[in-house]
Every structure is written in structure tokens, then in C-alpha cells.
Amino acid sequence: MTFRIRAARASDLQHLYEMAKLTGGGFTNLPPDRKALAAKLDRSGAAFARDEELVSDELFVLMLENAATGEVRGTCQLFTQVGQQHPFYSYRLGTLTQHSKELERTFRAEMLALTTDLEGACEVGGLFLHPGERAGGLGLLLARSRYLFIRAHRARFADRILAELRGIIDEAGGSPFWDGLAGRFFGMNFQDADQFNATNGHQFIADLMPKHPIYTAMLSEAARSAIGLPHPSGRAAMRMLENEGFHYENYVDIFDGGPTMTARTDKVRSIAEAREHPIVAIDGDGGTESLVAVGRLDDFRCAFGMVREAGDGIVLSRACADTLAVVEDDVVLHVPRW
Structure with missing residues (x-):
């Protein structure tokens, strides 16, 4: 096999853009926007150029390349410490238990609470493999190469690590979770909100999202059933993360409700x-x-x-x-x- 992972270069902008157009939406770290992608490559280039061995807020972009032909067929990203420039928001799914002595009944209500618990962790994300190459283990090479990069530059990464999986997206490109919750407060559909987040960051969430917990019983059935579930195309990625020692600890993405997996960096198997x-x-x-x-x-x-x-x-x-x-x-x- 002649495929290898290498550092991204400024000249990879067109490769990234072509792959971004194939993602099908809900892929915040790879928006089909040339300006946003160019900014990512600039930020990644600065991180590769810095040789100081300490944790900072950085992004590394890696590319999957056929060494024999020079074709680029995939990409992945590493964030060394999230939530330093802008808050890193997640929903945490929890349970409130209440008892009525008069009714002799105990009520357990599930709630979603907006949180920044995962702020300061490093993140593996932005993984995309061209549909024509989804055989032969290249997805595994992309995913696990990130852990060897972390191992080779351990002082540059935080002690906790996370991975966000894309949530359920319907055939029209919408998100049942977004429509049932955040969309009611923001007055925009999922595609617009996702694109805005990809190019402008999470701050608008802090500005507009209610800070009090949301009872899941108040959501639509479609929204409730999407909480914590990965997109069908991400099930293999979730199994791969579990094999590395990541766990789902009731954190979900604020946009599509997809699961966020976490681990201690030094405990990741690879x-x-x-x-x-x-x-x-x-x-x-x-x-x-x-x-x-x-x-x-x-x-x-x-x-x-x-x-x-x-x-x-x-x-x-x-x-x-x-x-x-x-x-x-x-x-x-x-x-x-x-």
C-alpha cells in the first residue's frame, strides 16, 4: 500500500474544498467554504512551524496521500486544547429524580444542560475519507495516525481528549435534534446554523441559547430519539473510538445531538x-x-x-x-x- 499521512500544506486548499463538498452537511470541522478552509490551513501551518513543547490553542491538519501518484484522498485534524478562544459548549444529559409522598410515586426526568465541562481538552476530529477509498483500512490509518502524532508531540496536547461524532441528519440535510430544540430559539435551519458555526465559531450559542436545563420530555419524539446517536456513517468510527478506550459520558453536540466521546489522553490505546x-x-x-x-x-x-x-x-x-x-x-x- 502506497498511502501515507503527511502534514497539510497551503497548496492543499483545493483538495480540502473538494472533500468538504462531499461531506453532506453537519461536518463543522470541514465546511465547504474556501475562506474558512484557508484559515484552517494558515492556523495549521503556524502550529507546524512552532517548535515549543507546551500546550497552546493550536490546530494540526493532516492529509492522506497516495505516495505513488500524489493524489490526496482524505484528511483529519487535531486540536491541542479546545475552548481557549471561544467557549466549547456541549449538552450534558442528566436525570432529576423527584418523589411525591402523597402520590407515592417517584418521577425521573431527563434534562439537557448547557455546559463547558470539556473546555481545555484536546480533540481529534475533521476526519474525512473519499468515498472511493473506503476499503482497505484507510479510515483506520487516518484515525489512528492522529494518536501517533499526539504521542510524538505529547507535550503539545492536553491530558483529556474528546471526539465528536456527527449526529442524525435526515434525507433533506436537516437535523431532528436541532429542529426540536435550538432551532426554536435561533430562527434558522440546521444547515444555516451549521455553516455559520463552521465559519464564525460558537459565540452565537452563548448569546442566544437559554442557559437553564431543557427537559427532554418537552422535545419532539424525533428530537429525543436522536440524542446521543451517531449518524449511520459514523457507527464504525464510534466502534473504533471505543476500541481505543473512549467512552460516551452523556455529552452531546449542541447542533445535531451526536455523541461526544472522551478519554484520558495517555490511556488511549494507540x-x-x-x-x-x-x-x-x-x-x-x-x-x-x-x-x-x-x-x-x-x-x-x-x-x-x-x-x-x-x-x-x-x-x-x-x-x-x-x-x-x-x-x-x-x-x-x-x-x-x-
């Missing part, structure tokens, strides 16, 4: 199990299929390869070495593909 070794030989004689990464910041690359241990180092498959442009004695990060 981060915890990644190992660093020098390459002692390059050949094609078997081993364990693994994700292999090398380089720092804008020189970061990641690809699939066959790895086997050899003393204090590893033997790497020739195909992977060529894809990553590494040679003997280079030090790489690797973690088994599972």
Missing part, C-alpha cells in the same frame, strides 16, 4: 501501546502489520507496514520504508494494526 525503535534492517520477510510513523511537525509521516522486532530495533518492510522515505538507523514509532 498512544499507550506505541513503541519507538530504530530500524536495524529493511526487507520483505513478514512481521506484524502495524502503523509506522516518523518525523516531527511538518515532517511527520505515517503508513501501514510490516514490523518485526530484532534485538533493540525493528525490521521494516521495504514497501513501508519506501512510502515513508526512511532508511536503516532512522527511529520510528510503531503500533500493531488491530
Whole structure:
């Protein structure tokens, strides 16, 4: 396989824009807006250029590239610490229990409370794989490469990590959750609100959204049934996150009601199990299929390869070495593909 992950460049704007047009809406981190995407690439370029080992409010954009042809077929993003420039809002689903002695009945009411509990966490997001490439594990390569990037730059990322999954979107591109809740206060449909958020940030939520808890019993059935559920296309991503050690802790997206998954950064499986070794030989004689990464910041690359241990180092498959442009004695990060 000749696909590899690399740092995004300013010249990737057209690639990002073409992919953004394929998302189908509800994809806040990849809006089909050239100005917003160019701003993301500028911000990412600044993050790649900074070499200080401390947490700041940064964005890294990575690209999936066919090393043989130069074609770009996917992208993903990492946010080092959310909620520093603008509040990072979520809904937290909770329960209020009340008892009536006279009626001899206990009532349990579900409520959605607007919260900034997740402020300060780092975030993995913005993952998109071209529909023509959704086979062969490239989605897994995109997703897990982010954890090896974090491992290689651990001091740049917060100790808690989150991932937001897109919620239920109907065939018309609307959101039952938005229509049943926020849309009643904002006077705009989901597509307009989503686009505004993607290009202008969350502040309008703080300005207009009621701060008191919302009883879910007051929502429509369609809105209630969407709470905490991922879009059908995101179910595999949710399983992948669970396999990494992420959990759903009743936080949902304020726009579409999709689940927000959280974990402790150092407990994420790919981060915890990644190992660093020098390459002692390059050949094609078997081993364990693994994700292999090398380089720092804008020189970061990641690809699939066959790895086997050899003393204090590893033997790497020739195909992977060529894809990553590494040679003997280079030090790489690797973690088994599972």
C-alpha cells in the first residue's frame, strides 16, 4: 500500500474544498467554504512551524496521500486544547429524580444542560475519507495516525481528549435534534446554523441559547430519539473510538445531538501501546502489520507496514520504508494494526 499521512500544506486548499463538498452537511470541522478552509490551513501551518513543547490553542491538519501518484484522498485534524478562544459548549444529559409522598410515586426526568465541562481538552476530529477509498483500512490509518502524532508531540496536547461524532441528519440535510430544540430559539435551519458555526465559531450559542436545563420530555419524539446517536456513517468510527478506550459520558453536540466521546489522553490505546525503535534492517520477510510513523511537525509521516522486532530495533518492510522515505538507523514509532 502506497498511502501515507503527511502534514497539510497551503497548496492543499483545493483538495480540502473538494472533500468538504462531499461531506453532506453537519461536518463543522470541514465546511465547504474556501475562506474558512484557508484559515484552517494558515492556523495549521503556524502550529507546524512552532517548535515549543507546551500546550497552546493550536490546530494540526493532516492529509492522506497516495505516495505513488500524489493524489490526496482524505484528511483529519487535531486540536491541542479546545475552548481557549471561544467557549466549547456541549449538552450534558442528566436525570432529576423527584418523589411525591402523597402520590407515592417517584418521577425521573431527563434534562439537557448547557455546559463547558470539556473546555481545555484536546480533540481529534475533521476526519474525512473519499468515498472511493473506503476499503482497505484507510479510515483506520487516518484515525489512528492522529494518536501517533499526539504521542510524538505529547507535550503539545492536553491530558483529556474528546471526539465528536456527527449526529442524525435526515434525507433533506436537516437535523431532528436541532429542529426540536435550538432551532426554536435561533430562527434558522440546521444547515444555516451549521455553516455559520463552521465559519464564525460558537459565540452565537452563548448569546442566544437559554442557559437553564431543557427537559427532554418537552422535545419532539424525533428530537429525543436522536440524542446521543451517531449518524449511520459514523457507527464504525464510534466502534473504533471505543476500541481505543473512549467512552460516551452523556455529552452531546449542541447542533445535531451526536455523541461526544472522551478519554484520558495517555490511556488511549494507540498512544499507550506505541513503541519507538530504530530500524536495524529493511526487507520483505513478514512481521506484524502495524502503523509506522516518523518525523516531527511538518515532517511527520505515517503508513501501514510490516514490523518485526530484532534485538533493540525493528525490521521494516521495504514497501513501508519506501512510502515513508526512511532508511536503516532512522527511529520510528510503531503500533500493531488491530
